[in-house]
Amino acid sequence: MSRKIFTRDNVQHFLISNAVPIIFILLSAFAIPVSKFSGQYLVQEMLVRLSRDSFLVLSLLIPIMAGMGLNFGMVLGAMAGEIGLILITDWNIMGIQGMVLAMIISTPLAVILGWMCGSILNRAKGREMVTSFILGFFMNGVYQLVVLYGFGKVVPIRNPQLLLSRGFGIRNVTNLEGIRKCLDNFIPLNIGGVSIPVATFLVIALFCLFVLWFKNTKLGQDMRAVGQDMDVARSAGIEVEKTRVISIVISTVLACYGQIIFLQNIGTMNTYNSHEQAGMFAIAALLVGGASVAKATIPNVFVGVVLFHLMFVVSPMAGKYLIGQAQLGEYFRVFVSYGIIAIALALHAWKRYKDKERARRSLRGNA
Amino acid sequence: METPDPIGGILLNKRMTVNLGLVILFAIIAILLYNSGKGYNLLLDNQTVTINGVTFEPTGTVFVSVDDGEPVELWVDDRGMATVKGKKHVLKIEVLDEDENMVLYSVEKRFSIDPEKGTLFSIPAIIAGSSEWVIPKER
Numbered sequence: 001m002s003r004k005i006f007t008r009d010n011v012q013h014f015l016i017s018n019a020v021p022i023i024f025i026l027l028s029a030f031a032i033p034v035s036k037f038s039g040q041y042l043v044q045e046m047l048v049r050l051s052r053d054s055f056l057v058l059s060l061l062i063p064i065m066a067g068m069g070l071n072f073g074m075v076l077g078a079m080a081g082e083i084g085l086i087l088i089t090d091w092n093i094m095g096i097q098g099m100v101l102a103m104i105i106s107t108p109l110a111v112i113l114g115w116m117c118g119s120i121l122n123r124a125k126g127r128e129m130v131t132s133f134i135l136g137f138f139m140n141g142v143y144q145l146v147v148l149y150g151f152g153k154v155v156p157i158r159n160p161q162l163l164l165s166r167g168f169g170i171r172n173v174t175n176l177e178g179i180r181k182c183l184d185n186f187i188p189l190n191i192g193g194v195s196i197p198v199a200t201f202l203v204i205a206l207f208c209l210f211v212l213w214f215k216n217t218k219l220g221q222d223m224r225a226v227g228q229d230m231d232v233a234r235s236a237g238i239e240v241e242k243t244r245v246i247s248i249v250i251s252t253v254l255a256c257y258g259q260i261i262f263l264q265n266i267g268t269m270n271t272y273n274s275h276e277q278a279g280m281f282a283i284a285a286l287l288v289g290g291a292s293v294a295k296a297t298i299p300n301v302f303v304g305v306v307l308f309h310l311m312f313v314v315s316p317m318a319g320k321y322l323i324g325q326a327q328l329g330e331y332f333r334v335f336v337s338y339g340i341i342a343i344a345l346a347l348h349a350w351k352r353y354k355d356k357e358r359a360r361r362s363l364r365g366n367a
Numbered sequence: 368m369e370t371p372d373p374i375g376g377i378l379l380n381k382r383m384t385v386n387l388g389l390v391i392l393f394a395i396i397a398i399l400l401y402n403s404g405k406g407y408n409l410l411l412d413n414q415t416v417t418i419n420g421v422t423f424e425p426t427g428t429v430f431v432s433v434d435d436g437e438p439v440e441l442w443v444d445d446r447g448m449a450t451v452k453g454k455k456h457v458l459k460i461e462v463l464d465e466d467e468n469m470v471l472y473s474v475e476k477r478f479s480i481d482p483e484k485g486t487l488f489s490i491p492a493i494i495a496g497s498s499e500w501v502i503p504k505e506r
Binding site: 093095096097098 | 393396397403405450452
């Protein structure tokens with residue numbers, strides 16, 4: 001039995017399956033000592049980034065379960081969340097109340113956008129990722145039109161600090177001082193100089209429980225069936241198209257909440273760009289955690305966020321100490337975030353090829 | 368003519384009622400959140416002021432805090448600002464002696480913000496115990 005575990009084939013399979021996290025662990029192992037950051041600083045940074053990003057990354061799990069790949073359309077949810085945040089900033093609603101109100105306001109918008117995205121993706125079966133990616137660009141244009149021209153003209157905005165000097169359109173940066181860290185500091189806890197955002201982690205834990213519960217529901221099982229084989233699922237009486245749309249709607253709404261949690265931690269919002277980064281970085285983090293286009297688990301989310309952001313934190317300083325330029329580290333991390341998506345997609349295709357080969361070999365047996 | 372399906376009709380009605388109920392519930396929650404989370408900038412005025420024909424003079428330097436928040440130090444003829452959330456608050460004024468070393472006495476005032484009336488508060492009027500201490504918007 002033990003001989004079977006360490007066969008060349010199994011080791012190769014393990015390395016291929018976990019190539020991205022292994023690369024990141026090796027890179028981090030090299031960069032951490034070079035960056036000269038203290039352990040306490042790194043732990044604090046990782047806790048902050050885990051609380052900030054995990055919800056967004058978790059929102060990607062459900063579409064993967066439904067076989068729709070990485071939902072690049074999550075930026076639509078992020079846009080809905082940002083519109084809610086702009087409105088509560090205008091009304092000057094502060095604290096947890098402001099955050100929850102932003103969630104309530106943006107939920108219908110996220111549902112509509114999710115439904116639209118899901119319906120479009122149903123017309124592009126097999127090409128969901130590229131379609132949702134381009135859909136994100138399209139909706140970004142619509143968002144800019146609405147926020148740049150609609151806000152202040154069609155949607156009344158009374159706060160002059162929000163508006164551009166011409167009297168309509170929202171400024172480049174929206175100050176979220178009223179809700180800054182309201183969830184993170186809701187239950188304050190400090191252990192050994194490291195502050196832990198307990199309330200945010202509780203919300204994330206609830207979300208994880210929701211995902212686990214959801215997998216076992218009728219709808220969750222339907223999604224898994226659809227994800228495995230649409231034709232078989234349809235034959236079994238599952239409404240494939242409807243199930244796929246629901247998965248995208250859930251993901252978009254959760255991405256909307258994730259973006260609100262993310263921005264309450266940051267405290268300022270880049271009105272026209274925040275959502276673009278949200279999608280790209282969340283997907284990159286999930287892939288770094290060892291997830292693939294077809295399979296992602298909750299541990300993948302947390303491992304990915306830690307590894308990806310560890311690189312984010314240490315690479316500028318590592319670049320500075322190695323070459324004398326922190327800017328190079330910055331370039332490196334941007335290169336890494338985009339590059340890792342390409343590597344993960346290529347590895348996924350390669351893994352599928354290898355898996356098929358393994359399956360063929362196992363069918364042939366030793367003959 | 369097609370006869371309506373009674374079971375389907377009941378289900379539809381039930382679903383619509385639940386959906387409508389949820390929408391109403393969320394609307395109520397949103398209104399409650401709006402009222403309890405609305406932020407106000409209170410202007411705290413330690414200047415000579417005349418309200419309804421009565422003139423109030425500042426007593427000296429004071430420390431003013433709202434809801435046990437960070438105290439704002441106000442000298443004579445000074446004005447400060449405090450940001451608060453929600454409508455009901457407690458204002459605490461500590462009047463200092465001439466050397467500004469010791470608190471002579473303190474005054475506490477429970478109040479509810481009326482945005483129509485204004486958010487510019489006269490500290491001398493509160494210390495004097497006047498019932499009119501919100502400086503009207505017209506000023």
